[in-house]
Amino acid sequence: MGSSLVLERAKRVLVGGVNSPVRAFRSVGSNPVVLARAKGPFVYDQDGRRYIDLICGWGSIILGHAQDEVVAAAVERIREGHMLGLTCELEVELAEEVTKSFRSVELVRFTNSGTESVMTAVRLARAYTKRKKVLVFEGCYHGHSDSLLVKESRDPESMIGVPFSAGIPDEVVADTIVVPFNDVESVRRALRSHRGQVAAILLEPIPANMGVVTPEDGFLEELREVADREGCLLVFDEVVTGFRVAKGGAQELYRVEPDLTCLGKVLGGGLPIGCVGGRSEVMRLLAPEGPVYHAGTFAGNPLVMAVGLATVRSLSSGTYEVLEDVGRRVGDALLKLASGFGEGPVLNRVGSMFTVFFTRGRRVRNYRDAKSSDAGSFRAFFDALLKSGVLMPPSQFEASFVTVSHSEVVPELERSLGG
Ligand SMILES: Cc1ncc(COP(=O)(O)O)c(C=O)c1O
Structure with missing residues (x-):
């Protein structure tokens, strides 16, 4: 047809x-x-x-x-059973590849999509810092979860995001602060006006969702410093850049270590995946070790793990x-x-x-x-x-x-x- x-x-x-x-x-x-x-x-x-x-x-x-190697890995896994539903060695192997590739990552949790990985990272950051607000950047995309579905701020004064989808009440994005990318002064100003309330600075270190934009010299380093000074977490959404711009993502390229990293895309070699990883002190807040909930029927699915492994081991x-x-x-x-x-x-x-x-x-x-x-x-x-x-x-x-x-x-x- x-x-x-x-x-x-x-x-x-x-x-x-x-x-x-x-x-x-x-x-x-x-x-x-x-x-x-x-x-x-x-x-x-x-x-x-x-x-x-x-x-x-x-x-x-x-x-x-x-x-070829990716196809062979997928076929072999399908023959062995592609949905097990309990822990399987392939998950451990792919998690080891992530921790080997990303210096800032000690522990990981797999999800089914980039959207879920960022949603979980934000939940972790809020629980760890006991703060509510999240600072993001105009034009970045972090998946389609309600509170992150903002592209621009209402006005440069309040810096509060505007939902870019119907069905998202203003209250849901009221804790999402939006500032221009590559503008560290706006970040400082936002953190001053919301002192002690910001849980995370969340960004695509190399944005891909306004078209590709590169971070200017020193921008990521300054965000690291500002986050440390303000006691909030720096979260890199490397769903696109992880394993793409270097094996260890944009953080390897620019030598800036975030507290939490979100991965997806290449990590699954073309099958649905997401992953959140970071320092064990933060990651251990996740259930079953801690009080932050995340779960998934298909999280760590063996077929996805096998295809992801065949892919990242070739890099x-x-x-x-x-x-x-x-x-x-x-x-x-x-x-x-x-x-x-x-x-x-x-x-x-x-x-x-x-x-x-x-x-x-x-x-x-x-x-x-x-x-x-x-x-x-x-x-x-x-x-x-x-x-x-x-x-x-x-x-x-x-x-x-x-x-x-x-x-x-x-x-x-x-x-x-x-x-
Ligand atoms: C930077 C970034 N974060 C998160 C996502 C969401 O990932 P997914 O579509 O797997 O939910 C995307 C998707 O394009 C993305 O580009």
Whole structure:
């Protein structure tokens, strides 16, 4: 059955034809792509058309689609029983990989999604500090739990978040303070106005959800200092960056250690996962050792653990050299092409994750800058890529990703993009 028929059927039984809104392609105004299969750097749509994939499972695929070792691990696990429901050695092995890779992490708890990992981290921070408020940054995304579903503050004075979904009462976000990214003065001001009340400073250390934005020199270090001075926890949401920008995530790259770390995406090698980890003193507050509740039927599921293990065990320092080289070449080729769609496009990139903005040469260092990108130029750029067989995330405010397997298509990509 062709893509258009699947889409028609989808609209009859799935809300908006999708299970996650960005997949509806509304912000680029084109028909959604319906995918059937994937191998290496390629995805194939329902009509058999091949694309070079820059979505890469929204950052969860890092080696390449259907990579041999990962497939073998999954098949073996399914034969052995993929749902056990009690503790299994694979959970211990994956937890050991996390504690080996992230110096700041002594103990971990697996969850089923990034959303749950951040929700649990916030609950832990509140219990540990006995404080209520959480400071987050404009344009960062921490999953769809109610109190974190804010993108901007109501006004620069109160700094209280505005829910960006219906169904979330203002009271639920009243303890969520929102300040601009890369602006340590605003953080200081917020902490002064809410002295002794902030449980955690929570951020994507390299935001990916306003498009990619990089932390400026010293920003993360200053947050560490401020958190220590104020007695609140520093929580890094490394759901995207963990195992992606370095084996030990953004905290390895920038040498700043948070108190709690949230992981997801790459850690599950493309299967649903989340993980919260940190110092044992904080983590031991979780049930059954402490009073902070978290549980999950599928938490630590053996199939997810097996696929995650096969993935993270394949990641060496050489992997990150390949990812840097591929990311640089693909990013440069895209930037060159982008100049045909708007004056002065800007590329923000860290290793294998990047975003092209159309801001007429203006640097993009926070959400307001990202929002000033020209939507029409992005749409035309996205369409041109799609026509030439390159599938980019269908939104300006998403990161593009490459995998190790993309190294085999870099010359083709450079050629097709006129690089
Ligand atoms: C930084 C960040 N945190 C949390 C999440 C939520 O993860 P999940 O979609 O697995 O619930 C995402 C999802 O894209 C994310 O990018």
